[in-house]
Amino acid sequence: xxxxxxxxxxxxxxxxxxxxxxxxxxxxxxxxxxxxxxxxxxxxxxxxxxxxxxxxxxxxxxxxxxxxxxxxxxxxxxxxxxxxxxxxxxxxxxxxxxxxxxxxxxxxxxxxxxxxxxxxxxxxxxxxxxxxxxxxxxxxxxxxxxxxxxxxxxxxxxxxxxxxxxxxxxxxxxxxxxxxxxxxxxxxxxxxxxxxxxxxxxxxxxxxxxxxxxxxxxxxxxxxxxxxxxxxxxxxxxxxxxxxxxxxxxxxxxxxxxxxxxxxxxxxxxxxxxxxxxxxxxxxxxxxxxxxxxxxxxxxxxxxxxxxxxxxxxxxxxxxxxxxxxxxxxxxxxxxxxxxxxxxxxxxxxxxxxxxxxxxxxxxxxxxxxxxxxxxxxxxxxxxxxxxxxxxxxxxxxxxxxxxxxxxxxxxxxxxxxxxxxxxxxxxxxxxxxxxxxxxxxxxxxxxxxxxxxxxxxxxx
Numbered sequence: 001x002x003x004x005x006x007x008x009x010x011x012x013x014x015x016x017x018x019x020x021x022x023x024x025x026x027x028x029x030x031x032x033x034x035x036x037x038x039x040x041x042x043x044x045x046x047x048x049x050x051x052x053x054x055x056x057x058x059x060x061x062x063x064x065x066x067x068x069x070x071x072x073x074x075x076x077x078x079x080x081x082x083x084x085x086x087x088x089x090x091x092x093x094x095x096x097x098x099x100x101x102x103x104x105x106x107x108x109x110x111x112x113x114x115x116x117x118x119x120x121x122x123x124x125x126x127x128x129x130x131x132x133x134x135x136x137x138x139x140x141x142x143x144x145x146x147x148x149x150x151x152x153x154x155x156x157x158x159x160x161x162x163x164x165x166x167x168x169x170x171x172x173x174x175x176x177x178x179x180x181x182x183x184x185x186x187x188x189x190x191x192x193x194x195x196x197x198x199x200x201x202x203x204x205x206x207x208x209x210x211x212x213x214x215x216x217x218x219x220x221x222x223x224x225x226x227x228x229x230x231x232x233x234x235x236x237x238x239x240x241x242x243x244x245x246x247x248x249x250x251x252x253x254x255x256x257x258x259x260x261x262x263x264x265x266x267x268x269x270x271x272x273x274x275x276x277x278x279x280x281x282x283x284x285x286x287x288x289x290x291x292x293x294x295x296x297x298x299x300x301x302x303x304x305x306x307x308x309x310x311x312x313x314x315x316x317x318x319x320x321x322x323x324x325x326x327x328x329x330x331x332x333x334x335x336x337x338x339x340x341x342x343x344x345x346x347x348x349x350x351x352x353x354x355x356x357x358x359x360x361x362x363x364x365x366x367x368x369x370x371x372x373x374x375x376x377x378x379x380x381x382x383x384x385x386x387x388x389x390x391x392x393x394x395x396x397x398x399x400x401x402x403x404x405x406x407x408x409x410x411x412x413x414x415x416x417x418x419x420x421x422x423x424x425x426x427x428x429x430x431x432x433x434x435x436x437x438x439x440x441x442x443x444x445x446x447x448x449x450x451x452x453x454x455x456x457x458x459x460x461x
Contacts (some may be wrong), residue, residue: 003098004119006041007088009175010034010105011054011075016232022056024105025063026236029243030267030285032063033230036108036243038070043112044119046101050091052084080199081175082191089185099123100184102177102202106230108239110176114226118219122178127215129183129206131156132176134224142172143203145218153216156203160196171220173203174227183214243268273309297332305336308344322354325361343378360403372396374413377403377421385410402437 014023024034031039038049047069053060054075061072075087085102092100099122101115114132122130131153133145143156144166156173157166187208191200209216221227230236247268248261255274258264263280266272270284273292278284282296286304290296294307297315306323313319314331321338330336330348337355342348346359349366357371360378365371369382373390375398376382386407388399399413402421407413412430419425420437428444435441 002123003095004046004101004178005048005050005092005095005098005181006038006046006101006103007050007052007085007092008034008037008041008103008105009052009081009084010060011052011057011078011084012106013055013078014106014231017236018233022059023230025056025059026230028108028230028236028240029247030269031108033108033236034060034064034105037103037105037110038064038067040110040112040115041101041103042069044115046115046119048092048095050088051105052088054078054084080193080197081202082188082200082204085184085202086188086200089188092181095181098181100179100181102175102179104175104229107174107176107227108230109226109228109242111226114221118176118178121217121219125215125217127217128180128209129214129216130178131206131216131218132174132221132227133171133218134174134221134227135171136224137170139167139170139172143175144169145171145173147171153206153218154210155207158195158197158201158203171218172227174221175202175229176227177202179205183209187212291326300331314350337372371399373415374399374401376401377405379403380405380407382407383409383411383427387412389414 010024012023017023017026025032041049049069050071050073051064052073052075057074064070065072071091073088073091075084099119101119118130118132141159143158144162146154146157146166148154187205190208191204193200195201206216225242230239244265247266248258248264251272252258256272257277260280264278264282266284267286270288272290275292276290276294278296279298281299283301288302288305290307291309293309294311296313299316300313301318303320305319308324308326310327311324312329317331317334319336322336322340324342325344327345328342332350334348334350335353339356340354341358343359343361345362347364347366348354351367352365352369355372357374357376359376362378363376363380365382368384369386370388372388373396374388380401389412390396390399397415399415400418402419404422405419406424408425408427410428411425414430414432417431417434419435422438423435424440425431425435426442429441430443431441
């Protein structure tokens with residue numbers, strides 16, 4: 001079978017996005033737009049990809065050049081799709097023959113299955129080009145597929161160059177092709193810019209193939225949504241909606257319960273285990289991994305976290321870049337900031353905030369507590385209102401709490417400080433020096449009761 005490489009066109013600014021960010025870098029369902037057609041090609045078995053970058057090429061390169069098998073080609077001036085392909089061809093100079101898959105960087109709904117079918121159909125034919133087409137209800141803005149009386153493809157005409165009769169055609173060009181590499185090398189330089197836009201249209205290759213009796217086939221996709229391009233924020237949201245439905249369907253078929261899939265937002269790279277139950281309003285982003293038999297109540301947000309088995313995340317909790325072992329309970333309304341690590345059976349209660357902490361097995365902070373830059377041992381109880389005072393305005397300092405420590409309510413731990421294993425810190429204490437193991441730490445002003453004082457005070461009013 002001929003070797004297949006891919007060229008992805010991603011040089012445009014995307015002016016209708018009304019954004020300082022290049023269109024292909026806008027995210028949908030957790031990935032930049034450009035990452036979706038790239039993934040479709042890679043999942044279809046294409047392992048060599050050339051991205052044609054132009055607008056914000058440096059940012060595109062930063063985002064994608066580190067990926068295996070990916071090369072960035074620069075299109076300094078955006079002179080059309082034909083010119084973009086010409087900029088990409090030197091990156092394939094060492095490839096002698098085979099097939100080139102041409103994709104658009106703004107088509108996130110394209111599936112690997114469709115790509116596989118397109119490549120297979122092209123490789124099983126003798127034509128120079130196979131174009132992916134679709135019939136859509138409103139073809140405005142798309143190039144039209146012009147066929148002869150026998151149904152053979154003659155040419156592709158762009159919207160601005162089409163006659164009234166051609167505008168009435170509802171079969172459109174997706175901008176996705178399979179092309180013989182030898183043909184592409186020979187004929188790309190023969191494309192003319194004699195058109196309304198003064199650009200070099202890749203679509204002119206179809207007419208060149210037909211004129212030179214090298215042939216062009218079309219593969220009509222069953223689902224026209226797959227070839228939908230994203231040109232503005234409305235289409236970005238529409239694409240995201242389709243992708244979320246696909247993601248959620250796949251998860252449910254794998255054994256995940258989504259109480260209300262239409263109101264559950266899960267990124268493409270999130271992994272969720274069997275028998276986990278997720279309530280509406282949850283947002284799961286990035287490279288999050290959630291284990292089996294977990295429960296996520298409504299409006300939980302999780303970003304780039306590793307979560308074990310049988311974890312319970314209660315209403316409206318927010319977790320970022322944290323690691324949770326098995327049987328942890330968080331929330332409601334807790335905030336786990338980056339570098340939080342919770343061991344088995346830890347409990348983090350309502351209105352507790354953590355940041356850069358490690359907390360040992362079976363420890364708990366049940367409510368209204370801040371723990372930052374701290375190491376907490378096993379079987380520790382941290383009372384309501386406890387604060388690790390970790391910042392002096394310039395530097396951050398560590399608090400270390402040993403195993404089996406009991407911290408009473410309204411305690412301030414002024415770092416750097418260490419509380420030894422088995423110690424008890426009484427409520428209302430401000431700890432400024434280390435507490436030895438098994439010691440009682442107490443710093444209170446003696447209580448003074450003045451009997452009758454209130455009666456005398458009121459008598460003077």
